[in-house]
Amino acid sequence: MAAVGFPSIQAQAKQPLKAVILGIGGRGGGAGQNFLAAAKQVGAEASIVAVADIFPQQARRGSESFSVPGDKCFAGFDAYMKALEQPGVNYAILAAPPGFRPAHFKACIAAGKHVFMEKPVAVDGPGCRIMYAAYEEAKKKGLKVAAGTQRRHQAGYVETVKKIQEGAIGDVVTLRAYWVNGGPIWHRGLQGSTDLEKQIHNWYHYIWLCGDHICEQHVHNLDVCNWIMNAHPVRCWGMGARQQLGASAGEIWDNFAIEYEYENGVRMYSYCGQIKRKWASVSEAAHGTKGWSNPGGEIFVKGQPRWRASLKLDSGDPYVQEHIDLIRAIQNGTELNEAKNVTDSTLTAIMGREAAYSGMAVDWDAILNSKFAYGPELLYTDAAKMQFGPFRTLKPPMPSIHDVFSTPPVVPAV
Ligand SMILES: NC(=O)c1ccc[n+]([C@@H]2O[C@H](COP(=O)([O-])OP(=O)(O)OC[C@H]3O[C@@H](n4cnc5c(N)ncnc54)[C@H](O)[C@@H]3O)[C@@H](O)[C@H]2O)c1
Structure with missing residues (x-):
């Protein structure tokens, strides 16, 4: 029974969800469909009322895919602010390139919106600090946040990780994380007339936009290891290279091998690469004193039959389930804020990347507090005011020369 004078859960449940999509490319469009499917399954009234993209031809996808009126399909660096200002918006889907995530997330939380945001959520220490600050702000405001x-x-993961944490394989002693693909990444050709335009079209090839492959993709597997440990590593060292990308446009590497150490001494061995090769694996493994687990759904203990996960959630599609979980948290007022976990895992990837780039052992506090930001100065101060124009291209980082820790700050400390 709802108490008189207080907004009842029932009243919240009936509040229609009015969403905006910030960055309506492949994933933004997919996440929009996932959001609508989730709302239907939960029985919530939901619509996409505005979209924002940097490029007009992309913004028009709002009308084509979601019947958003043309004058609510905003384009440009300030499009995200215009979309967030639309009346009644209470749900934001963030799927622009990761370099823009801190600016977009901070704006959403300042404007009081619940958020679904894609991973990774930053590309450097200053960006992660913005994310942690916005996470705290979201908690204070009671906003709900789910991450991609x-x-x-x-x-399979939800059930298996719980069993590992309950001791099913004994004490965890070692973890392995793989995103080893059998092919190179896409390149969209050199579109646009300014450096910024060309780089944003091909955002995956620039550190300030994607954080490199270890951050952009491998964050998924690093996140599973952090989830199992309920912690993040405190230091790491490793290596990598730009082996097959060669002289093509851009500055990222295409493979990394990093050894991470958690506070309790557990090691995590991480391998990722997007290069042509014959063996490939996207997976994780946890080894314990009693056995080992593929945390996606299996546990092997010596002398016992293989255990397999059997849990069923509302949706067999995790891309829909993440919106179901977010919508339920909004409707029921239950706790859901994944911003810290996803930022921890993003910073784990960034720490590994900087260890490999620099050829140094790197610890958590050094990378968290690093002053070096890869992007243009306005990115973290007022991204809505950015304009297309000239911008540096870095040479692919070279160990023992590249060093973001002794480089002078590029943006003011955040
Ligand atoms: N969780 C997953 O499995 C998964 C899968 C695919 C992609 N993703 C993530 O989704 C994000 C987007 O990836 P994608 O494959 O959709 O890329 P994409 O290039 O297809 O789409 C990105 C869109 O963002 C737009 N954009 C660029 N800068 C912007 C800005 N400042 N403001 C608004 N829009 C801007 C681009 O024009 C483009 O339309 C990435 O972070 C990626 O890691 C996650």
Whole structure:
């Protein structure tokens, strides 16, 4: 029974969800469909009322895919602010390139919106500090946040990680994380007339936009290891290279091998690469004193039959389930804020990347507090005021020369 004078849960449940999509490319469009499917399953009234993209031809996808009126399909660097200002908006889907995530997330939380945001959520220490600050702000305001680290909403993982944490393989002693693909990444050709335009079209090839491959993709597997440990590593060292990208446009590397150490001494061995090769694996493994686990759904203990996960969630599709979980948290007022977890895992990836780039052992506090930001100065101060124009291209980082810790700050400390 609802108490008189207080907004009842029932009243919240009936509040229609009015969403905006910030960055309506492949994933933004997909996440919009996932949001609508989730709302239907939960019985919530939901619509997409505005979209924002940097490029007009992309923004028009709002009308084509979601019947958003043309004058609510905003384009430009300030499009995200215009979309967030639309009346009644209470749900934001963030799927622009990761370099823009801190600016977009901070704006959403300042404007009081619930958020679904894609991973990774930053590309450097200053960006992560913005994310942690916005996470605290979201908590204070009671805003709900789900992240696109979808394994945390996938039945096999949810059940298996719980069993590992309850001791099913004994004490965890070692973890392995793989995103080893059998092919190179896409390149969209050199579109646009300014450096910024060309780089944003091909955002995956620039550190300030994607954080490099270890951050952009491998964050999924690093996140599973952090989830199992309920912690993040405190230091790491490793190596990598730009082996097959060669002289093509851009500055990222295409493979990394990093050894991470958690506070309790547990090591995590991480391997990722997007290069042509014959063996490939996207997976994680946890080894314990009694046995080992594929945290996606299996546990092997010596002398016992293999255990397999059997849990079922509302949806077998984790991309839909993450929105179901977010909508339920909004409707029921229950706790859901994944911003810290996904930022921890993003910073784990950034720490590994900087260890490999620099050829140094790197610890958590050094990378968290680093002053070096890869992007243009306005990115973290007022991204809505950015304009297309000239911008530096870095040479692919070279160990023993590249060093973001002794480089003078590029943006004011955040
Ligand atoms: N969780 C997953 O499994 C998964 C899968 C795919 C992609 N993703 C994530 O989604 C994000 C987007 O990836 P994608 O494959 O959709 O890329 P995409 O290039 O297809 O789409 C990105 C869109 O963002 C737009 N954009 C660029 N800068 C912007 C800005 N400042 N403001 C608004 N829009 C801007 C681009 O024009 C483009 O339309 C990435 O962070 C990626 O890691 C996650």
